[in-house]
Amino acid sequence: MDSKVVPKRQIMRLRGRSYVAFVFTPFMPIMNWLEEIDATLTHSPDFFAGRPIVLDLSAVELSSHGITHLVSNLEGRGVRILGLEGVEASGLDSGLPPVLSGGRGCLIQQAEPKKVEVQPPPPSSSLLLQNPVRSGQRIVFTEGDVTVLGSVGSGAEIVASGSIHVYGTLRGRAMAGINGNSAARIYCQKIEAELLAIDGYYQTAEDIGETLRRQPAQAWLDGDVMRITPLN
Amino acid sequence: MAKVLVVTSGKGGVGKTTSTAALGAALAQQGEKVVVVDFDVGLRNLDLIMGAERRVVFDLINVAQGVAKLSQALIRDKRLENLWLLPASQTRDKDALTDEGIRDIIAELRTRFDWVICDSPAGIERGATLAMRYADEAVIVTNPEVSSVRDADRIIGMLDSKTVKAEQGEQMKKHVLITRYDTSRASRGEMLNIDDILEILAVPLLGIIPESQDVLKASNVGSPVTLNDATSMPARAYMDAARRLSGETVTMVVPTEQRKGFMDRLFGRRAA
Numbered sequence: 135m136d137s138k139v140v141p142k143r144q145i146m147r148l149r150g151r152s153y154v155a156f157v158f159t160p161f162m163p164i165m166n167w168l169e170e171i172d173a174t175l176t177h178s179p180d181f182f183a184g185r186p187i188v189l190d191l192s193a194v195e196l197s198s199h200g201i202t203h204l205v206s207n208l209e210g211r212g213v214r215i216l217g218l219e220g221v222e223a224s225g226l227d228s229g230l231p232p233v234l235s236g237g238r239g240c241l242i243q244q245a246e247p248k249k250v251e252v253q254p255p256p257p258s259s260s261l262l263l264q265n266p267v268r269s270g271q272r273i274v275f276t277e278g279d280v281t282v283l284g285s286v287g288s289g290a291e292i293v294a295s296g297s298i299h300v301y302g303t304l305r306g307r308a309m310a311g312i313n314g315n316s317a318a319r320i321y322c323q324k325i326e327a328e329l330l331a332i333d334g335y336y337q338t339a340e341d342i343g344e345t346l347r348r349q350p351a352q353a354w355l356d357g358d359v360m361r362i363t364p365l366n
Numbered sequence: 367m368a369k370v371l372v373v374t375s376g377k378g379g380v381g382k383t384t385s386t387a388a389l390g391a392a393l394a395q396q397g398e399k400v401v402v403v404d405f406d407v408g409l410r411n412l413d414l415i416m417g418a419e420r421r422v423v424f425d426l427i428n429v430a431q432g433v434a435k436l437s438q439a440l441i442r443d444k445r446l447e448n449l450w451l452l453p454a455s456q457t458r459d460k461d462a463l464t465d466e467g468i469r470d471i472i473a474e475l476r477t478r479f480d481w482v483i484c485d486s487p488a489g490i491e492r493g494a495t496l497a498m499r500y501a502d503e504a505v506i507v508t509n510p511e512v513s514s515v516r517d518a519d520r521i522i523g524m525l526d527s528k529t530v531k532a533e534q535g536e537q538m539k540k541h542v543l544i545t546r547y548d549t550s551r552a553s554r555g556e557m558l559n560i561d562d563i564l565e566i567l568a569v570p571l572l573g574i575i576p577e578s579q580d581v582l583k584a585s586n587v588g589s590p591v592t593l594n595d596a597t598s599m600p601a602r603a604y605m606d607a608a609r610r611l612s613g614e615t616v617t618m619v620v621p622t623e624q625r626k627g628f629m630d631r632l633f634g635r636r637a638a
Contacts, residue, residue, distance in 0.1 A: 268523025
């Protein structure tokens with residue numbers, strides 16, 4: 135194999151694209167016009183910062199030296215000139231921005247952040263599950279309570295930001311108040327849970343008292359202690 | 367109208383294939399035209415239990431891929447003329463199954479048979495999900511022990527979410543079939559009892575198949591248990607289950623081992 139690497143010639147591609155720029159049209163006397171600019175800058179010092187600005191010189195008669203002076207003056211105020219308009223390109227200093235032509239007027243829309251309409255908080259909702267929750271299923275509801283009419287199977291998981299109500303047997307895991315709601319509770323008709331958690335505090339099946347097993351029960355937080363008490 | 371039934375369990379070794387063969391044969395014995403379909407690609411067993419392993423030419427994958435026609439792959443039972451088998455491929459794996467392929471095969475089987483019984487592989491992966499995908503009804507096979515029941519619960523969850531019927535918002539009809547049930551062990555608390563299982567699964571009971579040597583005997587001679595010895599306890603339990611599948615109301619009998627009396631035991635040998 136030939137070891138010489140022949141550099142692949144890249145084809146240069148030129149594309150046209152249009153952008154929107156501010157156009158400054160200075161008037162005589164230039165000093166007054168610069169004062170106007172200064173007035174704007176005192177209101178909002180960063181008004182022109184980072185914005186593309188084109189200088190339209192058709193209303194003023196300036197020498198090449200005068201234009202260079204004006205551009206550097208503006209630069210001193212934090213206004214960077216992208217291009218010139220309304221002058222002949224010939225006879226200008228080479229250090230000046232290029233002369234543009236063919237500009238079209240357009241409406242510049244101030245990109246103001248849209249006012250966020252204050253919406254009333256959604257009514258506290260709850261999720262109702264009419265069928266049993268089977269082993270391996272995971273129900274996650276972060277907008278309120280979860281109510282299960284059937285049982286929650288061993289190996290199933292219910293996660294809710296609010297409370298959890300199970301009208302059948304709770305054999306799986308129940309995690310209530312996951313978004314830091316320590317007032318959430320877990321209620322069930324028959325407790326055989328693998329794990330109960332409220333706001334991060336949890337108890338496994340081993341911790342649940344034998345006398346409670348298979349009884350109606352509720353779990354709630356008493357400070358940072360989880361209590362499981364019979365429901366009567 | 368043809369019914370597509372999936373026999374599934376989640377857990378392996380609980381008796382799906384045995385039950386597929388026994389229920390299929392029982393329905394055929396009751397005059398229905400039945401095909402049993404083996405979905406356990408790569409670990410096919412149904413052909414052995416049906417005693418058709420020496421007649422397999424084409425299989426489910428061949429038909430799904432268009433290599434063979436359905437009529438070429440179907441094997442007619444030698445004992446029952448209205449019982450057929452569509453075997454699985456032993457040389458491929460479950461990845462060879464495609465959703466479209468299975469859909470087309472099931473649709474074609476529906477036009478030819480009264481019952482299409484799909485023998486699901488164990489697990490919850492592709493093979494099992496495709497076996498249940500186009501089913502109308504499901505038989506969930508479980509043994510009376512906790513791990514089997516929990517896996518059955520998992521499978522029921524999938525039947526209610528991953529099947530075409532579930533996706534169309536319809537409820538799939540489900541039945542629980544408890545196999546290897548031993549009354550005396552259950553009464554001693556060594557097994558879950560029927561009520562516990564039904565309470566956990568919340569699905570109606572189709573039948574209780576007693577633990578019995580007859581099941582193993584039938585498997586070893588390559589015969590569905592209902593054909594091998596129709597008077598045996600498991601055969602009678604499967605027959606009843608098949609009649610319940612057809613919509614008949616049959617009283618549920620909890621099978622009890624026919625305890626031999628003292629005199630029977632004493633004279634058992636002589637009488638035999």
